[in-house]
Amino acid sequence: MTTLKQLLDASRSRLTPVYGGSEASWLLRIIMEHIKGWNQVELLMRADKEVSDFTVTRVNEVIDRLLVYEPIQYIFGDTYWHGMTLKVSPAVLIPRPETEELVDIITKDNPQPDLKVLDVCTGSGCIAVALAKFMNFPEVTAIDISDRAIAVAKENAALQKVKVDFQTADALDLGAALTAKYDIIISNPPYVMDKEKSAM
Structure with a gap:
């Protein structure tokens, strides 16, 4: 099994060459918030806990799309803007x-x-x-x-x-x-x- 820390470290190493370290970390926070509903504090608290194979697969699927420059807002279908969560799609x-x-x-x-x-x-x-x-x-x-x-x-x-x-x-x-x-x-x-x- 894979721990959350191992998953995040591996994911960051894939994203950093394309997006840089800071943006890679920001993207991972968004990914985990959408997939698991975990905020930054929860990510730190759960670092040594195991994550399911489904979570690993889902995270890797999102990263695969990011690596071909698909915006994360389109991947998850929403964005946070002016204090509101708004729906977005490739149509807009x-x-x-x-x-x-x-x-x-x-x-x-x-x-x-x-x-x-x-x-x-x-x-x-x-x-x-x-x-x-x-x-x-x-x-x-x-x-x-x-x-x-x-x-x-x-x-x-x-x-x-x-x-x-x-x-x-x-x-x-x-x-x-x-x-x-x-x-x-x-x-x-x-x-x-x-x-x-x-x-x-």
Whole structure:
């Protein structure tokens, strides 16, 4: 049998050449939290205890995917962002930390209630959901061209218990979508380099 310490040491040695020592340790904490529900303290307390073959196999499967650069957020299907656990999938981009700052600026600069907000290219719905949650009773509409993205965004709104009107629409042809006047229009679309366009 394998102890937890042996499993973590072996896993870290596989991840470190690709991700570096600090990120390898961070990834292992996330892996063990998702697979076993153990936090950092529990990992230390259980270090010398044996782990099941199933746990070893599951950890190794996740590491195999990480070693081909699959994001851990896609592997487990969620990410922690702006104080919320949000669903993500390859249908949406993973919310970035700097987008939290954008939400904070909007929330701080617009304390008045009942504002109408439009989020263009909503993706996971992170911005729309955060604004619906943290602003003062806003009316939030969010659009995306992808039905798969809208499905993820709707799931996030439901998980956070907020109301957002999600619509499938093309950001480059908003005539039909813009049937109302909005106090705030926000968009944080994907960044695509010219050399990447032909492959998309």
